[in-house]
Amino acid sequence: MLGLTHGNRSAVTCHLKCDNACSRPAPNSSCEPTFQRVASSALSRRALLAGGGALAAAVAMPVVHAQEAEATTRGSLGFTPITSVESTKDAFTVPKGFRWDLIIRWGDPLFENSPAFDPTKPDAQAQALQFGYNNDYLDIIETNSRGTRALLVCNHEYTNRAIMFPPTTTETEEAEVLRTLKAAHGFAVVELERARRGARWSYVRGGHHNRRITADTPFRFDGPAAGSDLLKTKADPHGVRALGTFGNCSGGTTPWGTVLSGEENFNGYFVADPAARGGKRYGLTSAASTYGWEKIDPRFDATKADYANEPHRFGYVVEIDPTDPTSTPVKHTAMGRMKHEGANIRVDDDGTVVAYMGDDEKFDYLYKFVAKNKFRKGSSRAARKHNLQLLSEGDLYVAKFSGTQEADNANLGSGEWIPLTKNGRSAVTGFTLEEVLVFTREAADAVKATPMDRCEDVQPDLKTGKLYVVCTNNDARGTTGKPATDAANPRPVNKNGHIIEITERRNQADATRFTWDLFLVCGDTDQAGTYFGGWEGPVAPISCPDNIAFDSVGNLWIATDGQPSSIKKNDGLFKVPLHGKERGHLVQFLAVPVQAETCGPVIHDRDGSVFVAVQHPGEEGTWAAQNSYFPDYVAAGATPARGAWRGPRPAVVQVTRA
Numbered sequence: 311m312l313g314l315t316h317g318n319r320s321a322v323t324c325h326l327k328c329d330n331a332c333s334r335p336a337p338n339s340s341c342e343p344t345f346q347r348v349a350s351s352a353l354s355r356r357a358l359l360a361g362g363g364a365l366a367a368a369v370a371m372p373v374v375h376a377q378e379a380e381a382t383t384r385g386s387l388g389f390t391p392i393t394s395v396e397s398t399k400d401a402f403t404v405p406k407g408f409r410w411d412l413i414i415r416w417g418d419p420l421f422e423n424s425p426a427f428d429p430t431k432p433d434a435q436a437q438a439l440q441f442g443y444n445n446d447y448l449d450i451i452e453t454n455s456r457g458t459r460a461l462l463v464c465n466h467e468y469t470n471r472a473i474m475f476p477p478t479t480t481e482t483e484e485a486e487v488l489r490t491l492k493a494a495h496g497f498a499v500v501e502l503e504r505a506r507r508g509a510r511w512s513y514v515r516g517g518h519h520n521r522r523i524t525a526d527t528p529f530r531f532d533g534p535a536a537g538s539d540l541l542k543t544k545a546d547p548h549g550v551r552a553l554g555t556f557g558n559c560s561g562g563t564t565p566w567g568t569v570l571s572g573e574e575n576f577n578g579y580f581v582a583d584p585a586a587r588g589g590k591r592y593g594l595t596s597a598a599s600t601y602g603w604e605k606i607d608p609r610f611d612a613t614k615a616d617y618a619n620e621p622h623r624f625g626y627v628v629e630i631d632p633t634d635p636t637s638t639p640v641k642h643t644a645m646g647r648m649k650h651e652g653a654n655i656r657v658d659d660d661g662t663v664v665a666y667m668g669d670d671e672k673f674d675y676l677y678k679f680v681a682k683n684k685f686r687k688g689s690s691r692a693a694r695k696h697n698l699q700l701l702s703e704g705d706l707y708v709a710k711f712s713g714t715q716e717a718d719n720a721n722l723g724s725g726e727w728i729p730l731t732k733n734g735r736s737a738v739t740g741f742t743l744e745e746v747l748v749f750t751r752e753a754a755d756a757v758k759a760t761p762m763d764r765c766e767d768v769q770p771d772l773k774t775g776k777l778y779v780v781c782t783n784n785d786a787r788g789t790t791g792k793p794a795t796d797a798a799n800p801r802p803v804n805k806n807g808h809i810i811e812i813t814e815r816r817n818q819a820d821a822t823r824f825t826w827d828l829f830l831v832c833g834d835t836d837q838a839g840t841y842f843g844g845w846e847g848p849v850a851p852i853s854c855p856d857n858i859a860f861d862s863v864g865n866l867w868i869a870t871d872g873q874p875s876s877i878k879k880n881d882g883l884f885k886v887p888l889h890g891k892e893r894g895h896l897v898q899f900l901a902v903p904v905q906a907e908t909c910g911p912v913i914h915d916r917d918g919s920v921f922v923a924v925q926h927p928g929e930e931g932t933w934a935a936q937n938s939y940f941p942d943y944v945a946a947g948a949t950p951a952r953g954a955w956r957g958p959r960p961a962v963v964q965v966t967r968a
Contacts, residue, residue, distance in 0.1 A: 320905055322929045326468050326600060336672040336786060337593045340755040387861065387915035391897035394851060394879040400928070400938045402963065403880075403901040409968040410900075412941045413462065413921075414500060414513045415961035416443045422516040429955055432475045434489035438522055442466030443474065443494040444960045445923035446857070447561035447571050447652060448910030450502070450511070451632065457507035457917070461519055462500040463569045463632045464910060464923060464962060465558035469494050469601075473931045473957055488606045495556040497523035497571070497639075499632040508918050510964055521635045525554035525603075529628065532702045533644035534734065535747040541623055541643075544616035545609060552623045552641060553609070559670065560652030560767050560857055560910075565685060566697035568631050572650025573641075574670055576624035579603060582612035588749045592649075593671070594621055622748050627653045627667065629701060642701045645679045646730070646750035653679075656770040656819050661685040663700050664819040666777060668765025672784045673793060674751065675759045676709040676768065678727060680820045682734075706730045706746070708759040711826065713797025723797050725812075727822045728757045763787060763799045763807065767858045771888070774864070775819075777812035778829065780855045782871065798826065806833040806840075806853040809868075830855070830886070830894070834877055843886070843894025850898040851877055852884055861913040864888055867899070869908035869922065881908045883922055900965060903927045903940040903958075920965040928958035 389405040402410050417427030417440050424439035445464040452460045469491045478484040501517025504510060514520070529552045535541060541549035556579060561571035581604050582594035596613060604610040609617045625647040631637040645653065648669040656664045661684030667677045682703040686693040707727035729737040730753050736743045738753045746753040763784035770777050781799065786792045788802030795802050798810060811829040815821050831841040834851045842849050854872030861867065865887050873879045882901040887893050899920065902908050906927035913920055928938025938958040 320930050322470065322472075323907075323926060326470055326926075326929075336792070337591050338671070338673040338751070338755065338761060387913075387918065387920070389899060391850065392882075392899070392901060394873075394877060394898065395882070395901035397873070397878040397880050398904060399880060399901075400904040400940065401901075401943075402903055402924070402940065404965050405899060407968055408965055410963050410965045411510050413502070413511055413962045413964055414441050415941055415959040416441055416494075417959060418513070419515055420498065420500060420517075420520045420522060424515070429475055429957070432483075432487045432490040434486060434493045437490045437493035438524055440522075441498055441500070442496060442522065442524075443469045444925045445962060446559050446909045446925060447569075448912055448921060448923045448962060449561075449563045449569060450912050450914065450921055451563065451567070453633075458504055460502040460511065461632045462502050462511075462513065462962065463497070463563075463630070465497050465561065465571050466495050467558055467925070468556075468575075470926060470929055473928060473933060473936060476933050485606050488602055491601060492525040492554075492556075492603060492607075493522075495525045495558075496527065496554065497521075497558070497630060499523075499630070499635070508966075510966060519632065519635055521632075523555065523630065523639060525556045527554055527639065529553070529555065529639045529641050531623075531641050531643055533642055533747065534703075534731075535643035535744045538643075538744040538748065540744055540748045541619060543609065543619050543623070546623075549619075555624075555628050555639070555641075557624070558628070559650070562652055562654035562665075562769070564629075564655050564697075565657055566694060566700075567633060568629050568698070570627055570629055570653040570655075570665070570701075572652040572667065573624050573626055573628065574649045574651060576621065576649070579624075580610055580612050580621050582621050583618075586612075586618065588622070588752065591749070591751050591755075592621065592625070622647070625649060627665070627701070629698075631698070640701075643747045644702055644704055644706065644731075646677060646706050646746070647748050648674065648677070648750050651766050651768070654767075654769045656772065656775070657685045658817045658819050660817065661687075662820050663704075664770075665701065666768040666770060668762075668768045668779065669751070670764050670766055670782075672764055672786050673761035674765070675754045676762055676765050676779060677750075677754075678707050678709075680705045680707070703734070705732050705820075706750070707822070708754040708757065710758065711760040711796070711798040722827045723825070725760075725798075725824050725826055727824070728759060729822075730754065730757065760796070760798060761793050763801075763804050766856050769858055769860070770819075771860055771864065771866075773860075774888075775814060775816050776888075777814065777824075778858060778866065779810040779812060780858055780868075781808050781810065782854050782856055783807045798828075800828070800831065801839065806831075806837075807855050808832055809855055809858075829888075830896070842896055843888075845892070845894030845896070847895065849894070849896040850884055851879070852896060856907070857909055857911055859911040859913050861885075861915040863915075867911050867913050867920075868896075869911050871907045871909075880904060881906060883908050883911055883920070903938050905929045905937060906940065906958075918966055921962065922965070923960070923962050925960050926958075927960065931957070933957075 425436040448464040499521040501514040502511040558571040559574040577593040578600040626641040651670040663681035665679040711725040713723035763781040766780040809830040833840040856871040857869040886896040907925040909923040927940040931937035936957040
């Protein structure tokens with residue numbers, strides 16, 4: 311990946327997180343010519359190409375500095391924006407008057423019998439009892455009326471053995487490292503406590519609800535593909551029980567109190583035959599896997615007949631009940647198989663339940679799932695049992711966008727949701743129902759869905775019903791042999807990404823038509839073609855939007871995974887109003903340490919708190935030469951305790967007023 315990355319993303323991230331996806335052709339080689347290619351005369355209101363129109367005066371304006379103006383004060387979390395932080399700075403930076411505190415980090419013991427953290431001695435059994443590595447999705451779910459107890463739920467997406475453990479000298483040591491890396495993947499559920507509402511949280515070692523889910527934890531399949539021949543292996547001849555989850559990216563918390571997450575870059579964990587059905591389309595190769603788990607577990611070598619279907623058993627939305635540590639997590643086949651970024655739920659007034667999902671790959675698609683049955687309000691056992699089955703049956707759709715190059719209309723375009731399954735049957739000619747749900751990308755190809763610029767987080771605004779689709783980047787857009795620009799993906803060689811705002815009919819989330827607009831076209835503020843919701847004043851530079859969240863008054867908060875290459879800044883968390891005269895006025899709230907990614911923002915502004923997961927700090931280092939000491943910094947002039955290991959530890963952080 312050296313020389314192929316963009317922004318400030320490291321080649322290490324690309325190798326470990328995405329299996330070097332950008333070094334190979336995009337798996338979707340079936341893209342149709344895209345609709346209404348954008349021309350320089352198009353879209354006068356946005357001037358998306360050459361920086362023309364009213365936007366030209368705005369894009370050259372300077373970045374907001376902390377001393378210039380107070381941020382928008384709507385809501386209870388007014389703050390003075392920070393300026394961008396240089397990419398070499400190993401610090402967690404917050405606004406003046408705020409502080410950050412560690413909640414939990416990699417290796418912290420979760421149970422009374424958890425061994426102490428010691429990365430010099432990799433131990434898979436110990437790691438399975440400790441907080442895992444790298445956190446993308448995050449939520450803090452309060453569990454009592456006084457706001458003094460909560461559950462922290464997060465995933466553990468991937469690992470970086472080069473900075474986690476020392477080099478090995480024997481095959482036995484190497485095998486234990488591989489087993490420990492497996493145990494560092496998955497999920498954690500952790501009890502939190504604090505003295506009063508608004509105070510800082512601490513985690514509870516030995517909490518009743520504490521739980522680790524790893525790459526070996528039993529899951530059950532549900533939905534129409536459960537029991538299919540496409541899911542059967544030697545170890546699971548009935549196709550109903552999978553082991554583990556990994557590569558989990560973003561997610562969502564359901565109205566019935568469970569947590570959803572998407573199995574994203576699962577392909578990098580397997581050795582497989584790319585010529586097998588779906589192999590090439592899902593990015594599988596016959597080369598040694600990124601993680602080497604095939605050396606310790608035969609199911610990761612899918613070239614063997616006994617485990618040829620094992621890759622088919624990953625790529626689903628998983629559902630975990632954090633309130634029941636004895637429950638078996640679920641993989642929902644009805645919601646399709648892809649590189650799910652996550653899933654987020656909207657419930658209409660009549661109880662219609664819809665989940666929105668993105669497939670995080672260049673030129674792949676945007677999806678939604680409409681549950682067959684309605685949501686039941688209340689906390690009764692019967693209501694909860696009913697709601698836990700909602701994602702097991704329903705209709706799966708993929709998006710097709712239409713656009714206009716004409717006048718200055720209120721909405722840039724329209725679109726339709728094309729059914730892939732309908733009323734328990736396949737809606738795609740030539741595909742059985744099970745094939746649609748296991749080879750979902752191929753089914754979406756067949757109905758000519760719109761190839762997108764990597765749909766990352768996809769979230770409905772529960773106040774307005776609008777849907778926000780984060781397209782993080784696509785540097786292959788418009789290159790030779792690839793789909794050209796279009797109104798929904800307006801930039802060639804899109805290195806900075808954009809956010810689309812979709813409007814569906816109020817209380818009709820199962821509608822098959824929608825309108826849409828561009829909300830943000832990201833980049834450096836002096837770069838032609840950037841657009842910030844119509845705001846024509848100074849804004850913070852932003853690139854590669856990834857996770858998003860809403861605060862109590864409807865502002866959008868955006869976590870980044872890369873910055874414009876021209877400015878070389880650390881990633882951060884940004885706030886932008888969606889409505890009123892401040893719409894599009896983007897400011898920066900915090901910056902994470904060197905080589906880290908900002909993940910899983912949780913905005914409890916009424917409580918005076920913001921939470922983020924800091925993923926892969928100091929990722930370009932080595933065991934002997936670490937690049938970050940987050941979060942275990944020592945005071946100036948101090949030295950670490952004798953024998954203490956010093957290196958980066960991915961962690962969950964709370965930001966509050968000082």
